[in-house]
Amino acid sequence: GAVVSQHPSWVICKSGTSVKIECRSLDFQATTMFWYRQFPKQSLMLMATSNEGSKATYEQGVEKDKFLINHASLTLSTLTVTSAHPEDSSFYICSASLVGGTEAFFGQGTRLTVV
Amino acid sequence: QKEVEQNSGPLSVPEGAIASLNCTYSDRVSQSFFWYRQYSGKSPELIMSIYSNGDKEDGRFTAQLNKASQYVSLLIRDSQPSDSATYLCAVYNNNDMRFGAGTRLTVKP
Numbered sequence: 001g002a003v004v005s006q007h008p009s010w011v012i013c014k015s016g017t018s019v020k021i022e023c024r025s026l027d028f029q030a031t032t033m034f035w036y037r038q039f040p041k042q043s044l045m046l047m048a049t050s051n052e053g054s055k056a057t058y059e060q061g062v063e064k065d066k067f068l069i070n071h072a073s074l075t076l077s078t079l080t081v082t083s084a085h086p087e088d089s090s091f092y093i094c095s096a097s098l099v100g101g102t103e104a105f106f107g108q109g110t111r112l113t114v115v
Numbered sequence: 116q117k118e119v120e121q122n123s124g125p126l127s128v129p130e131g132a133i134a135s136l137n138c139t140y141s142d143r144v145s146q147s148f149f150w151y152r153q154y155s156g157k158s159p160e161l162i163m164s165i166y167s168n169g170d171k172e173d174g175r176f177t178a179q180l181n182k183a184s185q186y187v188s189l190l191i192r193d194s195q196p197s198d199s200a201t202y203l204c205a206v207y208n209n210n211d212m213r214f215g216a217g218t219r220l221t222v223k224p
Contacts, residue, residue, distance in 0.1 A: 006158075032210050034212055036214075042216070043203065043214055043215065043216040043217050044159070044203070044214045046212070046213065046214075049210060049211065051210070091156075093158050093159075095212070097210075097212075103147070103149065103161065103164055104149075104161075104205075104207070104212050105161065106151075106158045106159050106160070106161075107158060108157075108158050109157070109158040111156075
């Protein structure tokens with residue numbers, strides 16, 4: 001199947017700093033990438049949908065100025081958590097859809113801990 | 116609001132039994148349906164996709180879709196302890212992928 005690489009797999013940062021998470025589709029072009037957040041023992045919550053070359057569409061309740069999403073190419077999307085706080089600590093997962101397809105393939109996830 | 120509903124479980128079955136996982140969705144125009152398996156602390160992995168009404172079999176897994184009832188299910192035959200995980204139902208329509216809360220399955224040896 002298609003491979004999606006997410007980096008870093010885990011990160012610890014100080015409160016008030018920013019963290020960037022990368023999501024790459026390694027062997028296919030992804031027109032659409034999804035960013036999810038998952039708290040312990042809860043389901044994936046969609047944060048935003050990003051389409052290459054256009055602004056991301058954020059879900060209700062997700063602050064677009066805090067969670068900056070860039071999808072500059074068909075193989076790379078980034079999520080930047082700005083001014084991180086301990087309540088932002090979570091498992092962040094990206095997924096990417098094939099061009100013209102409907103299946104989404106997940107990255108390995110990034111466990112963010114803000115101290 | 117688009118919703119995907121799953122019984123959170125936990126669902127416990129003995130080894131070798133059939134595990135049945137159910138999912139309903141609210142968006143009638145949904146196009147594609149997926150089952151993902153997620154082990155604790157790991158990212159979800161795709162195990163089945165289904166696009167048209169009826170059954171789709173892949174090894175020990177069978178997905179069933181009934182669009183009229185807005186219902187999709189996953190059957191796992193000959194369940195193994197390694198199948199113990201959380202199973203997520205996902206519904207896709209027009210660049211929008213929504214997940215259910217997941218059903219936690221435990222297969223007891």
